[in-house]
Amino acid sequence: MSDILEVASLAVDIPLAAGVLHPVQGVSFSIGRGETLCLVGESGCGKSLTALAIMDLLPRTAIRTADTLTLNGEDILNAGEGRMSDLRGNAMAMIFQEPMTSLNPAYTIGNQLEEALLRHRRVSRRDARDRAVMLLEKVGITAAASRLRQYPHQLSGGLRQRVMIAMSLMCGPALIIADEPTTALDVTIQAQILLLLAELQKEFHMGLLLITHDLGVVARVADRVVVMYAGQIVETGTAEQVFAAPRHPYTQGLLECIPIPGKTRRGANLGAIPGMVPTLIGDIQGCRFRERCTFAMPACAADVSFRPAEARDHVYRCLLTPAECADNFHRKVPA
Amino acid sequence: MSGLIVEIRDVHQTFRISAGTFRGTRPLRAVNGVSLAIEQGEVLGLVGESGCGKTTLARMMLGLLEPTAGSILVKGRPIQEFDRLEIARLLQPIFQDPYSSLNPRKSVGAIITLPLRVQNDPRPETWRQRVEEIMTLVGLQRRLYNSYPNQLSGGQRQRVAIARALINRPQVVICDEPTSALDVSVQSQILNLLQDLRRELGLTYVLISHNLAVVEHMATRVAVMYLGRIVEAADTDSLFKSPRHPYTQALLQSVLTPDPLLGVPDAQLGAAYPNPLEPPSGCTFHPRCPHAMPHCSAVPPRSVPTAAGHVECHLHDDAQGRQRLAS
Amino acid sequence: MAPPQDAATEGIVVRAALADGAIIEPTPATLLRRRVLGHAGLLVGGGVLVLIVLVALLAPWLAPHDPLDQELARKLIPPIWHDSAKATWTHPLGTDGFGRDYLSRLIYGARISLLIGVAAMLISGVIGTALGVTAGYFGGRVDMVVNFIITSRLSLPVVLVALAVVSLVGNSLWIVICVLGLLIWDRFAVVMRSSTQQVRNLDYVAAAQALGCSKARIIIAEIMPNVANNLIVVATLEMAHAILLEAALSFLGLGVQPPQPSWGLMVAEGKGYMFFDPWLVGIPGAALFALVLAINLMGDGVRDVTAPERRN
Numbered sequence: 001m002s003d004i005l006e007v008a009s010l011a012v013d014i015p016l017a018a019g020v021l022h023p024v025q026g027v028s029f030s031i032g033r034g035e036t037l038c039l040v041g042e043s044g045c046g047k048s049l050t051a052l053a054i055m056d057l058l059p060r061t062a063i064r065t066a067d068t069l070t071l072n073g074e075d076i077l078n079a080g081e082g083r084m085s086d087l088r089g090n091a092m093a094m095i096f097q098e099p100m101t102s103l104n105p106a107y108t109i110g111n112q113l114e115e116a117l118l119r120h121r122r123v124s125r126r127d128a129r130d131r132a133v134m135l136l137e138k139v140g141i142t143a144a145a146s147r148l149r150q151y152p153h154q155l156s157g158g159l160r161q162r163v164m165i166a167m168s169l170m171c172g173p174a175l176i177i178a179d180e181p182t183t184a185l186d187v188t189i190q191a192q193i194l195l196l197l198a199e200l201q202k203e204f205h206m207g208l209l210l211i212t213h214d215l216g217v218v219a220r221v222a223d224r225v226v227v228m229y230a231g232q233i234v235e236t237g238t239a240e241q242v243f244a245a246p247r248h249p250y251t252q253g254l255l256e257c258i259p260i261p262g263k264t265r266r267g268a269n270l271g272a273i274p275g276m277v278p279t280l281i282g283d284i285q286g287c288r289f290r291e292r293c294t295f296a297m298p299a300c301a302a303d304v305s306f307r308p309a310e311a312r313d314h315v316y317r318c319l320l321t322p323a324e325c326a327d328n329f330h331r332k333v334p335a
Numbered sequence: 336m337s338g339l340i341v342e343i344r345d346v347h348q349t350f351r352i353s354a355g356t357f358r359g360t361r362p363l364r365a366v367n368g369v370s371l372a373i374e375q376g377e378v379l380g381l382v383g384e385s386g387c388g389k390t391t392l393a394r395m396m397l398g399l400l401e402p403t404a405g406s407i408l409v410k411g412r413p414i415q416e417f418d419r420l421e422i423a424r425l426l427q428p429i430f431q432d433p434y435s436s437l438n439p440r441k442s443v444g445a446i447i448t449l450p451l452r453v454q455n456d457p458r459p460e461t462w463r464q465r466v467e468e469i470m471t472l473v474g475l476q477r478r479l480y481n482s483y484p485n486q487l488s489g490g491q492r493q494r495v496a497i498a499r500a501l502i503n504r505p506q507v508v509i510c511d512e513p514t515s516a517l518d519v520s521v522q523s524q525i526l527n528l529l530q531d532l533r534r535e536l537g538l539t540y541v542l543i544s545h546n547l548a549v550v551e552h553m554a555t556r557v558a559v560m561y562l563g564r565i566v567e568a569a570d571t572d573s574l575f576k577s578p579r580h581p582y583t584q585a586l587l588q589s590v591l592t593p594d595p596l597l598g599v600p601d602a603q604l605g606a607a608y609p610n611p612l613e614p615p616s617g618c619t620f621h622p623r624c625p626h627a628m629p630h631c632s633a634v635p636p637r638s639v640p641t642a643a644g645h646v647e648c649h650l651h652d653d654a655q656g657r658q659r660l661a662s
Numbered sequence: 663m664a665p666p667q668d669a670a671t672e673g674i675v676v677r678a679a680l681a682d683g684a685i686i687e688p689t690p691a692t693l694l695r696r697r698v699l700g701h702a703g704l705l706v707g708g709g710v711l712v713l714i715v716l717v718a719l720l721a722p723w724l725a726p727h728d729p730l731d732q733e734l735a736r737k738l739i740p741p742i743w744h745d746s747a748k749a750t751w752t753h754p755l756g757t758d759g760f761g762r763d764y765l766s767r768l769i770y771g772a773r774i775s776l777l778i779g780v781a782a783m784l785i786s787g788v789i790g791t792a793l794g795v796t797a798g799y800f801g802g803r804v805d806m807v808v809n810f811i812i813t814s815r816l817s818l819p820v821v822l823v824a825l826a827v828v829s830l831v832g833n834s835l836w837i838v839i840c841v842l843g844l845l846i847w848d849r850f851a852v853v854m855r856s857s858t859q860q861v862r863n864l865d866y867v868a869a870a871q872a873l874g875c876s877k878a879r880i881i882i883a884e885i886m887p888n889v890a891n892n893l894i895v896v897a898t899l900e901m902a903h904a905i906l907l908e909a910a911l912s913f914l915g916l917g918v919q920p921p922q923p924s925w926g927l928m929v930a931e932g933k934g935y936m937f938f939d940p941w942l943v944g945i946p947g948a949a950l951f952a953l954v955l956a957i958n959l960m961g962d963g964v965r966d967v968t969a970p971e972r973r974n
Contacts, residue, residue, distance in 0.1 A: 042518035043489075156608050157385075186384035187545055189608070191589040194599045213519060216548075216591030220599050239595035257523035259552035260592050261575055266552055269530065270523035276488060397872050423874030436865035440690075440887035450873050483690050499869065 041228035093168030099160035110148025237314030346405035367563030380554030431512035433492035573643035704963025710956035785843025790850020798858025891968035898961030
């Protein structure tokens with residue numbers, strides 16, 4: 001099973017007045033057909049910029065470098081804007097967070113859906129319209145044909161997001177990148193949209209790169225998880241590995257922070273990660289997390305590379321051994 | 336410790352929305368008959384999704400909005416009898432967005448001093464010291480006194496908002512999604528802070544949130560709102576262990592705990608989300624309810640007391656409902 | 663929902679603080695100073711304006727002659743750069759049809775233009791801001807009434823009304839200023855109204871209300887500082903507008919009265935000689951152009967530095 005997306009050592013550098021900002025450093029992962037990979041981290045960790053880097057939608061001043069960046073085997077690192085423009089919306093589609101602003105309020109839903117297809121395929125407008133109706137029904141919008149004539153402001157947030165999903169599917173992409181697709185939605189709608197994405201992914205055999213800060217979403221939806229901090233990947237593994245046996249102190253810290261009904265004791269303090277995200281400007285060495293890590297050692301000041309946990313496909317970037325990490329976690333969070 | 340601080344009696348808030356040019360206005364019943372009693376020292380969680388009216392209710396509690404019907408009593412007296420300074424001493428808000436809840440042109444010190452200034456607090460020479468004391472209490476470094484909001488992180492800004500709300504030692508703090516706009520690691524810091532402050536200062540909280548995990552962690556009692564009404568209220572344990580209203584059940588099912596072995600739950604609510612301008616007849620939840628009965632679309636349910644609180648649902652009201660429940 | 667992520671700008675930089683929580687982003691004052699010093703238009707426009715203001719203030723010391731001093735023997739001397747026997751350094755910019763020194767008239771004319779510009783801007787600013795902020799803050803019926811007033815004002819042709827009033831009431835400098843001030847407040851009102859509406863619904867205004875702040879305090883302390891940048895931009899535009907209007911009125915004979923040296927009047931008086939002695943029109947025209955350009959550049963600059971996200 002060849003990978004749909006392969007990313008190796010992706011880095012983004014942005015020169016600023018104060019120095020060079022490194023919001024993404026050495027990010028590597030791959031997504032296979034039918035696989036859901038979740039990029040999780042807090043604000044400033046570089047996850048959104050990673051997605052923009054893959055789509056080549058970075059701001060003009062940003063510099064993107066990578067060892068490998070391929071989509072379906074095709075190199076998209078050096079592809080020109082023309083080729084990228086052909087691929088966007090076509091072989092890879094993006095769903096954004098804010099359904100209010102990602103649809104053009106001046107055009108009908110039908111118009112935008114049809115344009116998404118007509119831009120990349122030579123089909124008649126009638127065929128485009130039929131496909132739009134089919135996909136709207138697939139995403140669970142009733143009376144799809146009449147909806148085509150509606151404008152975005154006439155739909156609720158949840159419906160708009162469904163339209164966005166339908167729009168991303170118009171050309172049958174191999175990869176969908178969803179950046180916080182449910183964060184702006186209500187809890188009940190969020191569950192529906194996530195279910196929908198999972199179903200569609202299975203049916204169309206697509207790869208899904210889901211970017212979010214919500215650990216609950218990640219646990220329920222992801223096949224594989226990539227945890228990012230301060231521009232770097234700190235832990236990668238399957239969802240079960242990362243959530244049942246988190247190794248990196250940051251991942252552990254995150255899991256200790258969230259209240260879990262039935263598990264965290266009411267009135268007791270939640271875990272907390274002291275300090276703040278470090279600066280990403282200039283030459284940075286060593287583990288980015290060391291200033292907030294309870295287990296930091298002098299050796300952490302030098303660059304830390306990945307090491308495997310018990311399973312080979314579960315790696316994390318820390319000097320502590322898997323056994324030590326497991327110990328630390330269990331001491332704080334009794335099973 | 337006990338005693339009612341705020342009593343909300345059958346309060347309504349109806350906005351008039353233009354129905355188009357020359358077509359007059361339509362009513363939007365944002366709050367449609369809510370009754371609540373808030374006891375001193377408790378943490379009342381108010382949960383619901385967008386359009387349920389929880390923010391409108393909060394504004395009425397703060398005295399920022401006058402109910403179109405019904406009454407709000409604060410310490411036994413109608414809220415209209417209080418002047419705005421008195422209300423400000425009793426009830427204070429904390430808002431969701433730390434980026435818009437602080438005036439960008441004012442320094443942190445000026446923002447936190449404003450409550451003292453407005454109340455014409457005597458002895459202005461003590462103001463600076465008191466501001467610095469409360470800054471320390473909420474975990475802000477004193478040297479941030481002269482900083483501006485744009486120099487602070489989201490968590491720090493939220494602490495400034497908390498300091499501003501608490502400097503005059505109010506009794507009730509209404510927290511409208513206090514941590515929704517913050518990162519997970521900052522969220523836990525702020526939640527811990529809110530809990531510590533509650534213990535230290537003897538505060539009462541009304542915690543409005545759509546994040547049920549946070550509500551379960553912090554609240555002693557929970558009220559669930561849907562389209563302007565409270566459909567269920569109970570103490571936290573009872574509500575989370577045995578939710579009665581089908582909407583509450585769906586909400587709880589939709590909470591995504593970080594358990595990788597579970598998938599995404601299907602609460603079977605259907606795609607139709609009600610338009611608050613055109614609420615469904617009878618029980619407003621009936622189009623989405625998996626247990627809807629024929630008369631649910633005709634007759635609005637009445638509030639039925641339960642062991643833990645109350646619920647508004649035909650399933651718990653009449654014989655037909657109870658039969659359906661049992662089956 | 664995580665806070666907004668700015669991709670390439672200072673946004674990310676300044677939100678990433680050092681580990682101990684130290685602040686690396688400078689204060690708003692420092693940021694502003696940096697932006698001002700980096701903006702060419704603002705510096706050039708502001709510089710020229712300051713120069714003209716200084717010239718106006720120091721007129722009695724700078725002007726070589728009395729601007730009202732007529733001497734028909736010396737009339738129509740061309741400026742110093744003309745290749746003519748008559749040109750002399752006594753009158754570097756020449757003289758007009760009445761023998762008055764043009765440089766002195768130009769310098770004193772700056773006073774009149776600036777006075778009218780600033781005074782009319784202040785009067786219209788007060789009226790327009792009061793109306794706009796009130797409408798924006800209170801909304802509802804108040805907004806409706808103010809909108810009606812604004813629409814009525816917009817349907818008046820400014821120049822014709824100014825002419826009519828001046829011809830009825832008579833024209834002195836102050837009448838011209840009042841007439842202009844009472845006519846050009848509409849942009850103030852419109853901009854202040856929409857700015858106020860934007861700020862009105864922010865949480866910090868609700869927080870101030872919850873603290874028990876009076877409406878007056880909220881408007882003055884919470885809202886005004888946050889709409890001030892828009893106010894300044896409109897003020898500079900309206901100042902330029904007032905100056906040009908006065909020039910037009912004076913040109914038509916219903917503005918400042920001769921022998922006062924208003925630039926517009928100088929153009930009017932020089933109109934008859936335009937083809938033979940074009941400097942009579944060119945010099946005051948160039949001065950007007952420079953002043954208005956400087957004001958507009960400065961206004962653009964203020965807009966850019968106070969709202970950098972609007973720059974493209």
